[in-house]
Amino acid sequence: MGLSDIEPGIRNEDGIAAVIGVLRQRFGEKLQTGEAIRAQHAHTATYIPGQLPDAVVFPGSADEVKLIVRACADHRVPVIPFGTGSSLEGQVNAPSGGISIDMSRMDKVLEVNSEDLDCTVEPGVTREQLNTYLRDTGLFFPIDPGANASIGGMTSTRASGTNAVRYGTMRDNVIAVTAVTASGEEIRTARRARKSSAGYDLTRLFVGAEGTLGVITSVTLKLQGIPQAISGGVCPFPSVEAACNAVIMTIQMGIPVARIELLDALQMKACNAYSKLDNPESPSLFLEFHGTEAGVAEQAALFAEIATECGGGEFLWTTNPEQRSELWKARHNAYWASLQLRPGAKGISTDVCVPISRLAECVVQTQEDIAANGLIAPIVGHAGDGNFHVLILLDPDVSAEVAAAEDFVERLNARALAMDGTCTGEHGIGQGKRPYLALEMGEGVSMMRQIKQALDPMNIMNPGKLFSFES
């Protein structure tokens, strides 16, 4: 399958009309069918063409979600949960039409248990909202995908970001969810205890299910204490390999880096141009350390030794917040800087993740591939996890460019799989990566389909995501 031919499902026109009738009576103005709002709720964040839902409904409670799901179940109409629409693989598209459930009005922080370092939020709360809410508690929620995504959406795509190397991904930070299943029942996947051996791990089943098993109605999250001290810095390296070797040594020595990000030379060049910086235009690592004053200084000193040993340049670091922001400016602006490498172009972001021992090899081969095919494609990596993104800049109206990008993505994913890696470290499968899920998981996909079939026999929960429609 190519990037541009997202397979459509079959529309149940009568059912859709009936559900819209039922929901309009119940929800009034909280049900919208105008094209503009439906288009906003179809996928627009990348190259994947939007497929509009037939209506968008804005529930305010789990009971309203139940009512919506039951109406859809009665009429066999697709249910597409929607957070902020920042997913990258078509997760919010409606290939068979149906009802988009916009969770943005379920945006309450339900409880914060600061003694237990946890909180429970409605799914529409965004990560920035949550951290603003927590400001006076001494706690924070660490997971930071690029966008200000909703907690429900982050849970559903098993999101991570720059500090997963220290704090883990959503898999590690969700304690429990409540969710409305395909039959319209609400279940809770776990209690608030920190660990449990009570049966199948339903929490982890919902984390990453991309809305295909139910609609998440609340999420209980681990929180972290705000560190006493934070230090951050940047270090240039003569090659991607040298930088990756420094990452491997850092991880192996058990230095608890909070962030360790790789930018390749092209990305550094783009950042210098965009943010008027004069960083060396060579592969660079951006680091952050969390701990006590003494601890972060010790960590930075240890990393500086490693960097020198790996042939790196000077490691500039600081605990001063303003100076730290300045040192990190290139990393913070990387995405916008990339787009300026080719103004007007659209970006396709890849998302492979490999064992870190293979990271250098994977990035180097990928850069060679980019060069050999004349692509404009800077690289940013969550190096400590072995995860990196190539942003391919292309004109989606030029079919040769699209074909070249598709072929490149196919080779990149095959390369990562051959290195025992995954096609997606954090973006999820959605529509765009379905063919790669089968390549990656083999017979495991059959097991996933069996679970889906058992829990959603009518295939109304976000159909056409993870799996194609036919068996």
Added chain:
Amino acid sequence: MGLSDIEPGIRNEDGIAAVIGVLRQRFGEKLQTGEAIRAQHAHTATYIPGQLPDAVVFPGSADEVKLIVRACADHRVPVIPFGTGSSLEGQVNAPSGGISIDMSRMDKVLEVNSEDLDCTVEPGVTREQLNTYLRDTGLFFPIDPGANASIGGMTSTRASGTNAVRYGTMRDNVIAVTAVTASGEEIRTARRARKSSAGYDLTRLFVGAEGTLGVITSVTLKLQGIPQAISGGVCPFPSVEAACNAVIMTIQMGIPVARIELLDALQMKACNAYSKLDNPESPSLFLEFHGTEAGVAEQAALFAEIATECGGGEFLWTTNPEQRSELWKARHNAYWASLQLRPGAKGISTDVCVPISRLAECVVQTQEDIAANGLIAPIVGHAGDGNFHVLILLDPDVSAEVAAAEDFVERLNARALAMDGTCTGEHGIGQGKRPYLALEMGEGVSMMRQIKQALDPMNIMNPGKLFSFES
């Protein structure tokens, strides 16, 4: 259901005879049907009566496991995976008879990727064997349930132990498994990358499934670097509450304790008697810190301040390995010391886990309950996780004692659930906790059953565990 009336299933006599015939031809002496060996493979570690399998088979490879499972599937005969038999809730019992698959001959460490801090082992490798194997690599595997359990068994019960507070449980430390499913296919649940968003989290589905979804044939594990320095110590407190408050403050301040164990006054008294020690006979915390020389000293000093603030006595600690073992002696011998409180008695171990803010309250109420009912029952807790074990010492032949213990366990589990806790932090459900799973998970159990039904429609994989036989 009481502790003593484990519900039996229906035996498929013809199928069992047929499978034994088929397997004997293929496995020869590696199939055993003598009563002594069958009894060894039925559950014996606690009060739960043993239910013998009809035969025990010792496969040497995943292909042999496939062959066994296919033979059992052909004849609808139960398959009971067996590691070392150290589980505590009847997980290896054979209530409908069937074939016990003893994994002890699949005991090879298949690969160690030291650069990636991971390894892949066959399921019969025990945790001590693995750490012995790793001795020269600078790495170790941290999860330490009391017994020298097998990695396959630890995966299947989602085991943890004393240092889960720092390194997590099996949930957090298994990267992938291969498993033979109920239809005799082998699947692999994930690649070796540190994170992935590729579909449903099949790895976490097998972690804790207690052999009800398939037979694990290999496990890929995270490893940790052996810390540069380890410090350990012990601190007495005037009350359980004071000790728990110190735990809460320690966790809240983000001190990365490797271990923080609570022993109540009765347990300390038992340990003094058993190991001829003169520790204060009051509730005590045993701690261990992992890090750099400076880091572990800093952590110990911070904890000492907290202990003082909470009314604790002197915190004795050291980085000297022999002195550390001496300080920790009471904790290490706690189980054997407990049994000496009532020589000849059998122990029933409970396993509740609550949010740590509720730990003091839960332990205090439980001690009051113990006293009010005249039980002999010391308490040891993985306090940093909110998990504690009450070891009830009883004479299993005195029905009044058994009934009193059953009632106590019921009240304890209800107390933990009312505090948003779980009936099992690390031992699993097996047969013994099935009624509590339903109380804890509510409608979630229906979802678990749907998954079980979809993946094992004939209910041949370890039947009668997690769920009772009838729907």
